[in-house]
Amino acid sequence: xxxxxxxxxxxxxxxxxxxxxxxxxxxxQKGIKAKQYALAYYLKKDCESFIxxxxxxxxxxxxxxDKSTFREMLVWYGGVKRKQTEGTYWTSMLQxxxxxxxxxxxxxxxIRYDQYPKDEVYWIKNILGGNLIHISKYT
Numbered sequence: 001x002x003x004x005x006x007x008x009x010x011x012x013x014x015x016x017x018x019x020x021x022x023x024x025x026x027x028x029q030k031g032i033k034a035k036q037y038a039l040a041y042y043l044k045k046d047c048e049s050f051i052x053x054x055x056x057x058x059x060x061x062x063x064x065x066d067k068s069t070f071r072e073m074l075v076w077y078g079g080v081k082r083k084q085t086e087g088t089y090w091t092s093m094l095q096x097x098x099x100x101x102x103x104x105x106x107x108x109x110x111i112r113y114d115q116y117p118k119d120e121v122y123w124i125k126n127i128l129g130g131n132l133i134h135i136s137k138y139t
Contacts, residue, residue, distance in 0.1 A: 003104060005130025007111035007120070014137040020107040027105055034105035039112075039120065042093040043078045087119030095127075106130075 006023075008016045020036040027034040044059045047070075051059045057066050059074075081089040098106050111132060114121035124130045 003098075003101075003106055005098075005106050005108070005124060005128040007108045007124035007130055007132045008135060009111045009121075009132060010135035011137070014135045016109045016135050019133075019135055020109045023107060024105075032105060033103040034107065035101060035103040036107045036109055037094055037098060038109045039090040039094055040074075040078075040110050042090050043074055043081075046081075047074060047077060082113065082116070082119075087113060087116035088123070091120055091123040091127075095123075098128075
């Protein structure tokens with residue numbers, strides 16, 4: 001079985017996760033095993049205990065007001081780790097998990113950066129041999 005990798009990009013609140021949820025559901029109904037991953041999961045896991053202990057908040061909350069309290073910290077920390085590794089820190093963490101995954105289609109719902117030579121866009125297209133879809137919010 002050859003896995004298919006599909007990276008999703010787009011601005012915040014444009015429907016990236018919704019797209020993945022619908023695509024996974026549609027593929028599953030057709031008997032194709034599919035799963036969604038997010039690079040942000042690994043960022044949040046890295047910061048989870050600090051945010052819980054120091055702020056009394058859940059880093060995985062869906063509450064927009066709570067998220068806004070620590071969002072800048074996550075962006076800063078994520079950027080520092082990307083800079084230290086020239087964009088490979090978060091992708092290398094996800095790489096380990098998707099290599100062990102037996103799904104036929106893997107969606108990565110938050111491909112954002114193309115700043116460094118082997119950044120997220122390069123990773124999805126060249127390392128994984130995947131495709132990149134950009135989601136735009138229709139207004």
